[in-house]
Amino acid sequence: MSLSDRRRVELAMPARIAYRIVSVLIPVDGADVEFLRSAGIVFNAVLLEPLADLSDAQRRKMIRRLDRTQRELLAPYEGRGAVTAVRAFVEWLEDLTQRGILNMDPEGAFYKAWDSLATAIVSQDENLAGLEACARSARKMAAEWRKWFEERNLYV
Secondary structure, rough: OOOOOHHHHHHHHHHHHOOOOOOOOHHOOOOHHHHHHHHHHHHHHHHHHHHOOHHHHHHHHHHHHHHHHHHHHHHOOOOOHHHHHHHHHHHHHHHHOOOOOOOOOOOOOHHHHHHHHHHHOOOOOHHHHHOOOOOHHHHHHHHHHHHHHHHHHOOO
């Protein structure tokens, strides 16, 4: 059975957003460069899974759509704290899972890479202190993401 373009976007988008969040929020110097490169490889592989049966031209078109969509989603949140964005992303994924829209393997490559990167962000002393303080903002951001996607007929 072939996937619809909408479903391909829904399956690939979490990996695209995760990579965008960590590529902007994790300080890139020294060992962080390799850490981020490794995560990027995993997230790109996960992103490409639902696009595997497409021609090269169709795949490029779909990747452009994913990039455009994630840029539009995240643009209003540029400059917000790393911890808020990470926590909002986690809450958004939990919402999708609880509603049965996404069924991501917690032992899979995506979650392993995401957990490592999220841990790197929140384990920094300045971020750890703000983890609880940002809870309300993160819930609001996750709800805004849900509404944004639903307005575009995604994740409904």
